[in-house]
Amino acid sequence: MPKAARKADKSAPVSEPGKRSRPTVVPNPPEKLAKLTTEQELFAYQQMLLIRRFEERAGQMYGMGLIGGFCHLYIGQEAVVIGMQMAIEDGDQVITGYRDHGHMLACGMDPKGVMAELTGRSSGYSQGKGGSMHMFSREKNFFGGHGIVAAQVPLGTGLAFANHYRKNGRVCLTYFGDGAANQGQVYESFNMAELWKLPVIYVIENNRYAMGTSVARSSAQTDFSKRGASFNIPGEQVDGMDVRAVKAAADKAVAWCRAGKGPYILEMLTYRYRGHSMSDPAKYRTREEVNKIREESDPIEMSRARILEAGLLDEDELKKIEKNVRDTVTQAAEFAQAGPEPDPAELWTDIYR
Numbered sequence: 001m002p003k004a005a006r007k008a009d010k011s012a013p014v015s016e017p018g019k020r021s022r023p024t025v026v027p028n029p030p031e032k033l034a035k036l037t038t039e040q041e042l043f044a045y046q047q048m049l050l051i052r053r054f055e056e057r058a059g060q061m062y063g064m065g066l067i068g069g070f071c072h073l074y075i076g077q078e079a080v081v082i083g084m085q086m087a088i089e090d091g092d093q094v095i096t097g098y099r100d101h102g103h104m105l106a107c108g109m110d111p112k113g114v115m116a117e118l119t120g121r122s123s124g125y126s127q128g129k130g131g132s133m134h135m136f137s138r139e140k141n142f143f144g145g146h147g148i149v150a151a152q153v154p155l156g157t158g159l160a161f162a163n164h165y166r167k168n169g170r171v172c173l174t175y176f177g178d179g180a181a182n183q184g185q186v187y188e189s190f191n192m193a194e195l196w197k198l199p200v201i202y203v204i205e206n207n208r209y210a211m212g213t214s215v216a217r218s219s220a221q222t223d224f225s226k227r228g229a230s231f232n233i234p235g236e237q238v239d240g241m242d243v244r245a246v247k248a249a250a251d252k253a254v255a256w257c258r259a260g261k262g263p264y265i266l267e268m269l270t271y272r273y274r275g276h277s278m279s280d281p282a283k284y285r286t287r288e289e290v291n292k293i294r295e296e297s298d299p300i301e302m303s304r305a306r307i308l309e310a311g312l313l314d315e316d317e318l319k320k321i322e323k324n325v326r327d328t329v330t331q332a333a334e335f336a337q338a339g340p341e342p343d344p345a346e347l348w349t350d351i352y353r
């Protein structure tokens with residue numbers, strides 16, 4: 001490839017007409033935004049902030065050598081998982097890839113157990129033997145945490161098959177990335193899901209990059225909401241930086257699945273602020289691109305501004321939420337560091353071999 005082409009990809013537009021710049025789509029029109037109650041607006045803010053602060057702390061702890069191995073942060077994408085979670089009920093399932101800390105927190109998993117797993121302690125969700133990419137909670141219906149790109153897609157489809165078979169009315173949220181969307185097993189899953197009308201929502205988190213490769217460089221069809229078209233699976237693009245847009249789209253998709261109409265695709269237009277993982281030379285995009293989206297489209301800042309503008313809380317009350325969130329994260333970090341490492345005698349227990 002010529003040297004020029006290897007430079008940061010600037011082919012995809014960053015700035016779009018309209019109020020704010022979007023990764024790839026203009027903001028959802030008002031009729032496609034959920035009208036959140038005060039309680040929901042505050043809940044979404046607090047939950048997104050928890051993910052942000054947790055991830056920042058995990059990044060710091062990684063830098064201090066307290067976390068080893070792979071670690072993929074979710075910073076920037078918080079509105080996706082919170083908006084989706086707000087549309088489902090207890091008993092519905094969630095499955096995703098390796099960028100999974102936000103999904104686990106959104107499912108209600110304990111930040112202490114997640115942080116302890118990140119630091120490889122026996123008090124972690126996988127007894128310290130799974131790490132960042134491999135955590136599960138049967139209790140919270142979180143089915144991982146998978147390191148093989150797109151492997152969670154047939155698994156999530158299988159969970160939906162079980163729901164269908166048991167006629168239990170449950171829906172499975174199956175998350176994957178723009179890069180994963182180009183894997184063959186995704187399309188085998190789509191075929192079966194539509195054929196058998198399985199209750200699965202494929203949430204494609206299009207954060208514009210798969211490691212260092214932009215969507216424009218890797219995908220023939222860059223509108224991922226159309227990827228189910230040849231299987232007759234409906235799909236839509238959603239402003240994944242606005243939790244209200246995510247919630248509105250999620251409500252519609254959940255209702256579709258619960259009515260027995262089969263799968264649904266939601267393409268979330270989102271953006272990751274940090275590197276792909278903890279070692280990322282970041283040569284594939286400019287600092288200006290990242291800063292522009294952060295400044296104009298940050299999901300947490302937008303939520304905060306709405307809360308203030310509507311007079312739901314004042315600055316002091318918001319500071320209290322911030323403090324509570326920070327305390328939760330600090331306690332998680334302390335718990336993680338205080339826990340013992342797994343006993344060497346446990347080396348072969350709970351391991352598939």
Ligand SMILES: Cc1ncc(C[n+]2csc(CCOP(=O)(O)OP(=O)(O)O)c2C)c(N)n1
Nearest residue numbers: 099147148149177178179180207209210211
């Ligand atoms: C089958 C397989 N191929 C390649 C990899 C290496 N790999 C890890 S993450 C990744 C990029 C995936 O990008 P995307 O699906 O967009 O998710 P994101 O990291 O942006 O959340 C690749 C190629 C892998 N883990 N598994």
Ligand SMILES: [Mg+2]
Nearest residue numbers: 177178209210
């Ligand atoms: Mg991606």
